[in-house]
Amino acid sequence: MSLKNLVFIILISISFSCSKVDSDKTANNEIELLQKLNIEDINTNSAVYKKLKKDKSYGKEYVDFSYNFEQTSLFKRHLNTLGLMINPDNSEYIRRFSYSYKKAGEHEKAMKMLNLALKTDSDYSTHLKNLDYAAWNYLYFYRDYDNTIKTVNKILELTQNDLSISCHGESCLLLKGQALYRLEKYEEAIGIFNSYQQNEIEQGFDPQANFYVVFYKAICMSQLNQLDAAISKFSDLIKKHPSAEVSYQLAQLYYRKSDFESSKTQLLEAEKALAEGFTFKEPYFERFDKVFNYQIEDMKRKLDSSSNFEQ
Amino acid sequence: MKKFKLFLILNLGFISSCNFPGKDSDQDTLYVSAVTDLNTQEPFYQVMLQNSEGLYKYDFWEKDSTFTNLDISQLNKGDTLLFENKEQLIYLEPYTLHEDLIMFYNDSNLFSYIKTAKGQEIKRKDFIDKVKGGHYSTKISNIKTPNTAFEIEEIISFQNEKLNLRWDYFYSDELIYSEIESVTFELHEVENQLFIIPSTIVNPYSIYHLKHINKDKIELSYFTDFESKTKIYSKIQSKPLVSDALRYSLCNDHYQSMYYVGDDIRYSKGLDHLKTYLQNGMPDVSNEGYINLHFTINCRGEVGRFGLELLDENYLPTDFDPLVIKHIVDKVSNLKEWDNLDKISHRGAKDAKMFFLIKIKNHKLTEVCP
Numbered sequence: 016m017s018l019k020n021l022v023f024i025i026l027i028s029i030s031f032s033c034s035k036v037d038s039d040k041t042a043n044n045e046i047e048l049l050q051k052l053n054i055e056d057i058n059t060n061s062a063v064y065k066k067l068k069k070d071k072s073y074g075k076e077y078v079d080f081s082y083n084f085e086q087t088s089l090f091k092r093h094l095n096t097l098g099l100m101i102n103p104d105n106s107e108y109i110r111r112f113s114y115s116y117k118k119a120g121e122h123e124k125a126m127k128m129l130n131l132a133l134k135t136d137s138d139y140s141t142h143l144k145n146l147d148y149a150a151w152n153y154l155y156f157y158r159d160y161d162n163t164i165k166t167v168n169k170i171l172e173l174t175q176n177d178l179s180i181s182c183h184g185e186s187c188l189l190l191k192g193q194a195l196y197r198l199e200k201y202e203e204a205i206g207i208f209n210s211y212q213q214n215e216i217e218q219g220f221d222p223q224a225n226f227y228v229v230f231y232k233a234i235c236m237s238q239l240n241q242l243d244a245a246i247s248k249f250s251d252l253i254k255k256h257p258s259a260e261v262s263y264q265l266a267q268l269y270y271r272k273s274d275f276e277s278s279k280t281q282l283l284e285a286e287k288a289l290a291e292g293f294t295f296k297e298p299y300f301e302r303f304d305k306v307f308n309y310q311i312e313d314m315k316r317k318l319d320s321s322s323n324f325e326q
Numbered sequence: 327m328k329k330f331k332l333f334l335i336l337n338l339g340f341i342s343s344c345n346f347p348g349k350d351s352d353q354d355t356l357y358v359s360a361v362t363d364l365n366t367q368e369p370f371y372q373v374m375l376q377n378s379e380g381l382y383k384y385d386f387w388e389k390d391s392t393f394t395n396l397d398i399s400q401l402n403k404g405d406t407l408l409f410e411n412k413e414q415l416i417y418l419e420p421y422t423l424h425e426d427l428i429m430f431y432n433d434s435n436l437f438s439y440i441k442t443a444k445g446q447e448i449k450r451k452d453f454i455d456k457v458k459g460g461h462y463s464t465k466i467s468n469i470k471t472p473n474t475a476f477e478i479e480e481i482i483s484f485q486n487e488k489l490n491l492r493w494d495y496f497y498s499d500e501l502i503y504s505e506i507e508s509v510t511f512e513l514h515e516v517e518n519q520l521f522i523i524p525s526t527i528v529n530p531y532s533i534y535h536l537k538h539i540n541k542d543k544i545e546l547s548y549f550t551d552f553e554s555k556t557k558i559y560s561k562i563q564s565k566p567l568v569s570d571a572l573r574y575s576l577c578n579d580h581y582q583s584m585y586y587v588g589d590d591i592r593y594s595k596g597l598d599h600l601k602t603y604l605q606n607g608m609p610d611v612s613n614e615g616y617i618n619l620h621f622t623i624n625c626r627g628e629v630g631r632f633g634l635e636l637l638d639e640n641y642l643p644t645d646f647d648p649l650v651i652k653h654i655v656d657k658v659s660n661l662k663e664w665d666n667l668d669k670i671s672h673r674g675a676k677d678a679k680m681f682f683l684i685k686i687k688n689h690k691l692t693e694v695c696p
């Protein structure tokens with residue numbers, strides 16, 4: 016055998032062996048992914064599955080069809096799992112499947128799906144969506160402030176510090192600011208809220224337009240004993256957005272300043288707003304500092320003992 | 327077409343019996359009604375038997391049978407089963423991986439059935455004689471709410487026309503909580519197969535098909551999860567009921583709405599108040615993570631049907647001290663103040679499912695979510 020032929024055979028062998036390794040690796044990755052995706056333990060030995068698996072387009076059809084059913088229902092989950100098993104190449108769909116478990120409070124499965132979505136190859140925009148949903152989850156579902164901050168930082172890094180970036184419908188900076196507030200890092204939180212507002216000005220928007228940014232910034236000021244500044248922020252806010260929460264915060268602030276009359280007025284406003292339904296309302300979670308009737312009653316008693324409060 | 331008739335309807339009210347014409351054969355195929363709503367898994371109460379004559383359908387509530395000479399196994403998408411009583415069922419081509427699930431529709435209603443093996447032939451009287459006074463136990467993975475951490479023992483007994491149900495919830499071998507319920511039940515005998523329907527037409531539970539019974543065991547299949555699932559109960563000595571066992575029932579057993587649907591169901595005083603309430607008397611906690619307690623709130627505002635999931639700070643399964651779990655279950659089971667309870671109506675629900683995700687950090691209960 017000539018040296019030229021020998022080199023050719025060796026090169027071909029190497030090439031074959033490399034592609035075998037690559038294809039084995041790909042196959043193993045797919046098997047591993049499918050095992051993780053089979054969260055509902057569907058029957059992959061079924062003849063129907065084997066037939067469907069041959070055409071990936073059925074995957075999308077099944078997932079889309081599953082949305083016709085109630086999100087937490089067993090039937091929806093069966094179809095959704097089946098769709099993802101037929102076509103596992105869509106991290107957007109994997110993330111959206113996590114909603115079914117998240118809403119039902121099955122958090123081990125929910126996080127398994129969400130983490131799988133984050134680890135699955137996806138385009139830039141989908142990866143960002145997966146991350147921003149994760150940040151929103153960490154804050155509101157788990158009150159996991161460290162992971163909220165970490166995830167928002169990652170999003171900012173990926174977007175080259177896009178301060179307008181949104182996390183599942185809310186400003187990512189609002190999420191980070193709230194997480195810092197809950198960690199009692201009030202000055203840092205105010206800094207984040209300021210960054211958001213400055214960016215809004217630069218974009219030609221009203222910096223006071225985001226109710227929650229102003230609300231939580233004012234709460235941080237209140238925590239830092241900047242009572243007048245906090246009163247000013249809440250007073251501006253209540254002109255545009257009357258709510259039980261803002262009035263209640265004002266009542267607290269006036270009480271701390273021993274201005275019991277103003278405190279009473281705001282407490283009655285809070286009570287009225289609550290009765291009329293002007294309060295924080297979220298379907299899936301409870302916002303921080305939401306106000307409840309018992310708090311108003313407690314404060315009435317406190318005011319009563321301080322100043323013979325009367326309704 | 328060969329005529330058939332309902333052989334016997336007893337006057338006892340809670341019992342019916344029906345045999346179809348034709349010789350009983352091993353080739354006969356039994357289909358038990360599963361659900362009539364894919365979202366709510368609402369059960370309905372029929373059985374169909376395919377034999378050499380054709381397809382017989384018996385309705386447990388109507389106590390009436392009908393017939394068509396068609397064969398289910400030969401149906402194609404869109405074919406119509408036309409029964410003697412003029413009822414029509416249009417065949418839906420299977421599209422799930424539940425191989426024994428067959429689905430039909432008429433008008434806007436869905437009817438699904440599960441193909442299942444015949445069970446032991448037994449007369450209802452013999453069944454009653456066998457189970458009378460006995461207690462039977464099995465382990466179940468969950469009841470109504472998601473559960474990965476509790477071990478749940480279900481104990482049943484049939485006494486004085488009542489099916490008594492008891493659930494003991496264990497964690498780390500410690501009994502955390504017990505719940506009891508008594509419901510009336512109906513026994514239906516169709517082709518020598520015995521079917522048990524707990525509760526009433528107003529609040530019906532899943533149908534059970536008796537697969538096997540002997541002096542030590544009862545095997546019961548149920549069909550509401552789109553496939554036939556079997557519970558195997560072992561006969562046990564009667565266990566004394568724990569003194570604080572809660573008598574609890576759901577106002578609509580087959581479907582509960584979720585806490586976030588429609589007007590949200592919430593603890594009236596909010597999560598901060600709940601945190602303080604749970605912290606009061608809380609034993610020391612040695613590890614970190616989340617105690618996720620699932621439960622139902624019935625139409626009377628009572629809490630029960632618990633489920634438990636325990637996660638570490640990386641959202642992976644972990645363990646907590648059973649004393650901590652007991653403390654939390656005791657506290658939550660006493661909650662009675664809920665907003666919007668009277669507004670639960672989604673898909674006919676009267677009760678709701680909810681969970682509290684309790685965060686433990688630095689050995690303390692720091693948050694209640696969501």
